[in-house]
Amino acid sequence: xxxxxxxxxxxxxxxxxxxxxxxxxxxxxxxxxxxxxxxxxxxxxxxxxxxxxxxxxxxxxxxxxxxxxxxxxxxxxxxxxxxxxxxxxxxxxxxxxxxxxxxxxxxxxxxxxxxxxxxxxxxxxxxxxxxxxxxxxxxxxxxxxxxxxxxxxxxxxxxxxxxxxxxxxxxxxxxxxxxxxxxxxxxxxxxxxxxxxxxxxxxxxxxxxxxxxxxxxxxxxxxxxxxxxxxxxxxxxxxxxxxxxxxxxxxxxxxxxxxxxxxxxxxxxxxxxxxxxxxxxxxxxxxx
Numbered sequence: 001x002x003x004x005x006x007x008x009x010x011x012x013x014x015x016x017x018x019x020x021x022x023x024x025x026x027x028x029x030x031x032x033x034x035x036x037x038x039x040x041x042x043x044x045x046x047x048x049x050x051x052x053x054x055x056x057x058x059x060x061x062x063x064x065x066x067x068x069x070x071x072x073x074x075x076x077x078x079x080x081x082x083x084x085x086x087x088x089x090x091x092x093x094x095x096x097x098x099x100x101x102x103x104x105x106x107x108x109x110x111x112x113x114x115x116x117x118x119x120x121x122x123x124x125x126x127x128x129x130x131x132x133x134x135x136x137x138x139x140x141x142x143x144x145x146x147x148x149x150x151x152x153x154x155x156x157x158x159x160x161x162x163x164x165x166x167x168x169x170x171x172x173x174x175x176x177x178x179x180x181x182x183x184x185x186x187x188x189x190x191x192x193x194x195x196x197x198x199x200x201x202x203x204x205x206x207x208x209x210x211x212x213x214x215x216x217x218x219x220x221x222x223x224x225x226x227x228x229x230x231x232x233x234x235x236x237x238x239x240x241x242x243x244x245x246x247x248x249x250x251x252x253x254x255x256x257x258x259x260x261x262x263x264x265x266x267x268x269x270x271x272x273x274x275x276x277x278x279x280x281x282x283x284x285x286x287x288x
Contacts, residue, residue: 046101
């Protein structure tokens with residue numbers, strides 16, 4: 001199924017969490033001279049016009065990035081991410097929202113290799129146009145990102161980050177995420193893997209984080225909830241990022257920024273946030 005278009009959801013609360021985590025991880029990877037690979041398995045269109053029909057139809061960015069745009073009290077961990085958004089917009093007015101490929105290209109260096117996978121024909125064409133002059137360091141592919149992982153890992157430099165961000169339109173996405181991470185760890189045990197998780201009232205959405213936590217690797221789980229469940233039980237109330245082999249700086253950055261972000265993006269009194277690591281989970285299990 002290839003009906004999903006991220007243009008309807010660009011700049012919402014889930015994007016803010018996902019892209020904050022991505023930017024913090026890339027900034028940490030830049031602290032070492034050795035080049036790295038970034039593989040984005042579900043890249044989307046690259047960037048999105050917030051005055052386009054799709055964005056205006058849902059208006060999700062209004063309760064997302066628009067709430068942050070003119071704030072002057074941002075936590076320090078959010079500053080570089082917001083500067084990147086200002087660069088994308090080229091001024092003081094919020095017109096566009098950059099997707100993960102644009103942000104990756106912004107934070108990564110010329111020595112790093114970027115691979116962006118997108119199956120949707122329209123979004124692939126937009127993504128290819130976005131990077132038509134990017135040079136050899138960027139490869140845009142109309143491929144299945146899960147399959148590309150098998151060929152791309154491990155990278156020659158033995159440094160890399162994989163962002164896995166499916167739409168979860170079909171239930172098999174949950175199984176494929178888990179299988180891809182298991183296979184990725186066998187091929188590239190020291191890689192950093194970022195998995196986006198939606199908060200939806202389904203068994204698959206509830207079970208995937210617990211299955212990921214059982215994998216034999218260090219992890220960090222960060223969640224952002226903006227509202228309580230709807231009366232009829234549908235809709236996304238928040239999301240989480242599951243990071244395998246997280247940078248040691250990530251926990252502090254998220255602990256600093258998520259309380260402010262949750263309060264700022266709250267749509268009712270049920271807003272919440274959490275940062276949990278495998279070390280904390282192991283300590284709790286031992287204590288219990």
